[in-house]
Amino acid sequence: MTSIRLLLPLLGLALCCSAAAAGDRIKVVTTTSDLRSLVQEVGKERVEAINLAPPTQDVEAYEPRPQDAQKLRDAKLVVRIGLDYDLWFNRLLVDASPDLRRGGKGYVDASIGVPLLEIRAVSFDATPGHSHGAGNPHYWLDPANAEVITGGIMEGLIRIDPDRAQTYASNRNAFLARLKPKIEEWRRKLERFAGAPVIAYHNSWPYLARRFRLNIIDSIEPKPGIAPSPSHLAGLIKKMQERRVAIIIKQPFEPEQTPKMLAERAGALVVPLAPSVGSVPGIDDYLALIEYDVTLLAIAFEDRRRGKP
Ligand SMILES: [Zn+2]
Structure with missing residues (x-):
């Protein structure tokens, strides 16, 4: 009896504090x-x-x-x-x-x-x-x-x-x-492709590009949030052919059709990068996000270099 009486307040205290924590x-x-x-x-x-x-x-x-x-x-x-x-x-x-x-x-x-x-x-x-x-x-x-x-x-x-x-x-x-x-590991993964010209749908990638020395030469959107006009697209195709652009970067929520059409016309590959943690299933934290994007870019550049479709 005595022991229970002694224990109860202690138990109460423990409950109070773990809940508070x-x-x-x-x-x-x-x-x-x-x-x-x-x-x-x-x-x-x-x-x-x-x-x-x-x-x-x-x-x-x-x-x-x-x-x-x-x-x-x-x-x-x-x-x-x-x-x-x-x-x-x-x-x-x-x-x-x-x-x-x-x-x-x-x-x-x-x-x-x-x-x-x-x-x-x-x-x-x-x-x-x-x-x-x-x-x-x-x-x-x-x-x-x-x-x-x-x-x-x-x-x-x-x-x-x-x-x-x-x-x-x-x-x-x-x-x-x-x-x-x-x-350092990511830098080494992409260093072989330094200076490679790239097109992006929205201008989301200049920081990633600068860190890993990619060259984003234009955006499909002529201005952030504005859909491209036919003349902008015609100019882009010409530019992509002249500069031999191998990759078009696209975010998951951006339109499929325009990047696909440009890729077909200019012989490039559409690479769907993730702009944020969770924008693609399985990217659960910040390091996983950058890992995903760098890996996808390295694979895409390698494929283009080997002439794979
Ligand atoms: Zn933006």
């Missing part, structure tokens, strides 16, 4: 699946991260749903791509806690500190289509930029949860220790 995880909302994956690398079991835009569709054209505002309600940290990529997120932040808005301690713009490509003098463009006016926003596709991105995420987590600063720093270091040798 699970509920204690920091809720993080990211705009994209790639940022979610990188948040998980830095936060590990301390965070519960969700992304708003599904990776199977064009995130730049995403329309937030009412449940997205709901998800922000108990979030302690938000992480976004920034630039003009997830402008739709601004509408959700209007009604969110001030801590989650720009300048708040729970706000992380992952583009801060990333060396940007294609910055133009004018950042507002009134013509149709979405804009890359503030610089090309597809910067997570250079794996070297994951160092800066995870740095911003780590600082954000430390602002919210300073007692675990050491944990977040060592989680990030462990991730970078896995990332860096992979970058």
